[in-house]
Amino acid sequence: xxxxxxxxxxxxxxxxxxxxxxxPVSTAEKVRLIDLLSACHFPEIEVVSFxxxxxxxxxxDAEQVVEGFTRAPGTRYTAVYLNVQGMNxxxxxxxxxxxxxxxxxxxxxxxxxxxNRSIDETFVETAKRVEAFREAGVPATEVSVMAAxxxxxxxxxxxxxxxxxxxxxxxxxxxxxxxxxxxxxxxTMGWANPLAIRRMxxxxxxxxxxxxxxxxxxxxxxxxxxxxxxxMEMGVDDFDSAVAGxxxxxxxxxxxxxxxxxxxxxxxxxxxLGVETGVDxxxxxxxxxxxxxxxxxxxxxxxxxGGHLASYRRKAAxxxxxx
Amino acid sequence: xxxxxxxxxxxxxxxxxxxxxxxPVSTAEKVRLIDLLSACHFPEIEVVSFxxxxxxxxxxDAEQVVEGFTRAPGTRYTAVYLNVQGMNxxxxxxxxxxxxxxxxxxxxxxxxxxxNRSIDETFVETAKRVEAFREAGVPATEVSVMAAxxxxxxxxxxxxxxxxxxxxxxxxxxxxxxxxxxxxxxxTMGWANPLAIRRMxxxxxxxxxxxxxxxxxxxxxxxxxxxxxxxMEMGVDDFDSAVAGxxxxxxxxxxxxxxxxxxxxxxxxxxxLGVETGVDxxxxxxxxxxxxxxxxxxxxxxxxxGGHLASYRRKAAxxxxxx
Numbered sequence: 001x002x003x004x005x006x007x008x009x010x011x012x013x014x015x016x017x018x019x020x021x022x023x024p025v026s027t028a029e030k031v032r033l034i035d036l037l038s039a040c041h042f043p044e045i046e047v048v049s050f051x052x053x054x055x056x057x058x059x060x061d062a063e064q065v066v067e068g069f070t071r072a073p074g075t076r077y078t079a080v081y082l083n084v085q086g087m088n089x090x091x092x093x094x095x096x097x098x099x100x101x102x103x104x105x106x107x108x109x110x111x112x113x114x115x116n117r118s119i120d121e122t123f124v125e126t127a128k129r130v131e132a133f134r135e136a137g138v139p140a141t142e143v144s145v146m147a148a149x150x151x152x153x154x155x156x157x158x159x160x161x162x163x164x165x166x167x168x169x170x171x172x173x174x175x176x177x178x179x180x181x182x183x184x185x186x187x188t189m190g191w192a193n194p195l196a197i198r199r200m201x202x203x204x205x206x207x208x209x210x211x212x213x214x215x216x217x218x219x220x221x222x223x224x225x226x227x228x229x230x231x232m233e234m235g236v237d238d239f240d241s242a243v244a245g246x247x248x249x250x251x252x253x254x255x256x257x258x259x260x261x262x263x264x265x266x267x268x269x270x271x272x273l274g275v276e277t278g279v280d281x282x283x284x285x286x287x288x289x290x291x292x293x294x295x296x297x298x299x300x301x302x303x304x305x306g307g308h309l310a311s312y313r314r315k316a317a318x319x320x321x322x323x
Numbered sequence: 324x325x326x327x328x329x330x331x332x333x334x335x336x337x338x339x340x341x342x343x344x345x346x347p348v349s350t351a352e353k354v355r356l357i358d359l360l361s362a363c364h365f366p367e368i369e370v371v372s373f374x375x376x377x378x379x380x381x382x383x384d385a386e387q388v389v390e391g392f393t394r395a396p397g398t399r400y401t402a403v404y405l406n407v408q409g410m411n412x413x414x415x416x417x418x419x420x421x422x423x424x425x426x427x428x429x430x431x432x433x434x435x436x437x438x439n440r441s442i443d444e445t446f447v448e449t450a451k452r453v454e455a456f457r458e459a460g461v462p463a464t465e466v467s468v469m470a471a472x473x474x475x476x477x478x479x480x481x482x483x484x485x486x487x488x489x490x491x492x493x494x495x496x497x498x499x500x501x502x503x504x505x506x507x508x509x510x511t512m513g514w515a516n517p518l519a520i521r522r523m524x525x526x527x528x529x530x531x532x533x534x535x536x537x538x539x540x541x542x543x544x545x546x547x548x549x550x551x552x553x554x555m556e557m558g559v560d561d562f563d564s565a566v567a568g569x570x571x572x573x574x575x576x577x578x579x580x581x582x583x584x585x586x587x588x589x590x591x592x593x594x595x596l597g598v599e600t601g602v603d604x605x606x607x608x609x610x611x612x613x614x615x616x617x618x619x620x621x622x623x624x625x626x627x628x629g630g631h632l633a634s635y636r637r638k639a640a641x642x643x644x645x646x
Contacts, residue, residue, distance in 0.1 A: 221630075272546075
């Protein structure tokens, strides 16, 4: 299949990155990172999560971060929340694009570790959330399956199990008159490979040809961009990523594991493949380098070190070339 | 095209890694790295380069390194050299598998910077080398084009130019009755992407269907494994790589010193795809971690941090699973 002309990139660095950092990052620096990203023209930036500060102390200042940043036109500013209380905190800021998602984890063990709920309990909680979406007028257009390719606790995940979970979420959405447009498949612990991506994406496309697919990929074992490329060739045009490769999951059972695919590396790959992103890569590379200063340690993004090929092409064009 | 059943991996870490390290690595540690790699069952390990110590002081102890390591059965131990003098040093060790290669760089500027010779001067030098191969009884079965996908000084490289260079090298080989089996395409500065790989590999396959192709890939911009996967789907079954991604240090500000793709990440990807490598991944992951200690700083390999999926599968299988 031909590559898409254009893809949509959801920038998660401020949320997914900051929630895992061991060293404290000041509220001002979190705000600065969001404002720097705003200048790169993302359709969406996920800025914070509204979760219990007892479990994620790094997000205790979520309200202050939201108060601090400056909205740029053309960008949606979103937040993650795991229950109705979190949704209400997001709404109370009156500054965010609060959106609803029907989300479940494909692994029973990881579900319990990550959210303290079994899969069935998650469906019960999701029903409550759907009710809350309706009451609050929050649009819910997405279903999501985490650990959709494998789990550090349970091993490989059967794609049919994932299809079953999506089916159940979409049934719940239908029962509540929600118009779901997007199906997210999250490779939360970096288990996917290009063949697994093709199989899983193909099964979802066959079953629900009218829905758009989003991939949330982690680069845990270096296959992030290979997986993104394989997905794009299947027609997937919607991706999550985090500037400089910020992120990782605090409950995935390993230390020092790489986070999301690095946004600037994804944008760079797309540029080389002739796929538009709308993102200003020159600026984003500066933000990636700034992100390393903000967290105070090296981050895994490659292009910020290897250099933007366009800049080498420019320099080469300016040089007198040998005959 | 179906993926190959098995690929051949040439381990370059000891040579390509050590020649770029700024901190001195002792001869004993270099020997230790080679011996550790020997236990992983590679068909080839490139152990040193015989180059002028004035330019590459890190390789001044090449003879001592060769003397120190222990050959394992089933592995070829090779060296890089750039002229007849270097070849004679390799032969004098009486311990290496000295092989000849007819090699040229696709970029005029990089050729001069890297070897102090223009492309035409390289062909003149190669003619002398071919003569020396004959006299010394050194088998020459490979032609190689460096910077075959692009150059930081000259920008994109026209695949037709690369085809022309291969043609010229193969002509020289034919004139000297050399039986060339392998065509190496080296992405020396990390310019390739999966579409460029398909185009270039396809052109070489169309023109010389009987020759095997080797890819020497750098992960400068994060596309190394995506490129390797794209190549495997074209039938390429011969790759260079370096344990832990040695060959460049993204964490020490060597902006223009990109590392090779990390061997253990390539081996891991192959395992997930059902492609055999013959390499012992468990051992190799230990060597990758040891390589970081030997050079004294983090290296870019991912699986050594993210963890071998097979080990997670094993642990998961031992756990009582939720119903």
